Amino acid sequence: MLDTPITRYLQQEGVNFLLLPHNKPARTIQEAAEERGVEPHQMVKSILLRDMGGLHVLACVPGTRQVDPKKVRTLFGCRRMTCADAQDVEEVTGLTIGTVAPIGLRQTLPVVFDLSLSHYQTVNISSGDRMAGIxxxxxxxxxxxAPLYGDICR
Structure with a gap:
């Protein structure tokens, strides 16, 4: 069994999940979906955003959509919100870009899901490793x- 903060958290919480191993590391949502044998829209893309004051928010959207930082900024009443850089992502989440999920994070963060995700029964998230999904x-x-919900896609 793959051992990452995400898989450990799911096991600790007693949540049923299916590990979907890859034959090669995925660099894009499309590649990850192909490796897992699922449609890209079933993937949950997790993007770390930050405002000028140091607030970090994890925005989650379907794999085929893009986060609109301006919409997230409005939800949280921030003046400016941008995508975090690779170093910030690693420091805040404990994971590298491309392996972040809304659980198993180094610290508790506000999480916001796009409203469209509420219609899904089953989803795919990162396992914390480029060689498998969950x-x-x-x-x-x-x-x-416990995410907030909002219209956060472009």
């Missing part, structure tokens, strides 16, 4: 990360 019930993911 499939789990959307209701379990919501229970674990």
């Amino acid at each position: 499939e789990l019930a959307m209701q379990d993911l919501v229970q674990l990360c």
